[in-house]
Amino acid sequence: MKGLLTPHAIRIVDLYDDGEACRHFTFKPVDPNLQHTARPGQFFNLTVPGHSEAAFTYLSLPDAEGCFDALIRTVGKLTAALFECKKGDLLGFRGPFGNGGWPMAQLHGKRVLFLAVGCGLPPLASAIDTLLADSKSSIALLYGARTAHAQVLKRERAAWGKVMPIIDSVDSGSG
Structure with a gap:
């Protein structure tokens, strides 16, 4: 304690x-x-x-x-x-x-889609890494931000993109 x-x-x-x-x-x-x-x-x-x-x-x-x-x-x-x-x-x-909010055992071997916007991606990163280490899980990421400059975890997303599908989206600003 x-x-x-x-x-x-x-x-x-x-x-x-x-x-x-x-x-x-x-x-x-x-x-x-x-x-x-x-x-x-x-x-x-x-x-x-x-x-x-x-x-x-x-x-x-x-x-x-x-x-x-x-x-x-x-x-x-x-x-x-x-x-x-x-x-x-x-x-x-x-x-x-915290108790560890991700039910990792329940996600083992499943198809998982992560969805994040802006700086909502970092809280998902350890779960993504854990599932990537689990060769039985199939995961993908849909990530968006207001601008390309506002996107975070560029290095991590580049590494993840080599082993899982990632769709990046940047707001066009057209309303």
Whole structure:
């Protein structure tokens, strides 16, 4: 229970802009012994030193070293402070939280269509990755955004597009 109540130190190991007002972060726990697992649909809290704490969705689930990704949109003071952080900076981390909203066992071996608009795609990413690892599932993605610049997860969509059908749509703006 301590892991959920007391923040653990994590380091920003990579970051880059990804879409309109969004930044892709890769985090790694400072403590190599921190056992950190998560399921699709769960979330975590980040603490920015000198600021508060906020909840974010896992973009990728923790790997063997505990590294995980998040796509974060700048919308307020905390995320603005987070966007000032650099590679190597330390943050506080608590989680995972939530029961894992995706019924992954029920989706095993099924045909699944994911539908997302704008920054609604990142919460689906860990479920997509989990099902792609399941060779019995057949999945596809329909993804739309207001503009090409507003589309997120370009790298992930390029990788997914090699193994699953993806239909991208950008609003024409014609009303």
